[in-house]
Amino acid sequence: STFWWPNMEKDVNALVKKCIACKRAKLHGGKQKYGRLPPTPATNNDRPFDVVHVDLIG
Numbered sequence: 761s762t763f764w765w766p767n768m769e770k771d772v773n774a775l776v777k778k779c780i781a782c783k784r785a786k787l788h789g790g791k792q793k794y795g796r797l798p799p800t801p802a803t804n805n806d807r808p809f810d811v812v813h814v815d816l817i818g
Contacts, residue, residue, distance in 0.1 A: 765771070776782050805811055 803811065
């Protein structure tokens with residue numbers, strides 16, 4: 761399914777700025793710099809969607 765959310769980025773930024781849990785999780789103010797994730801080993805998946813990856817950090 762497809763949907764359209766006008767001004768989504770603006771709405772999400774406003775929500776994150778008000779979010780107490782988000783403020784507590786942010787350690788040093790400003791943009792956080794993360795290192796590279798370690799590579800994951802290849803697996804033998806024989807069907808589509810056996811493995812689904814989600815980018816949670818952005």
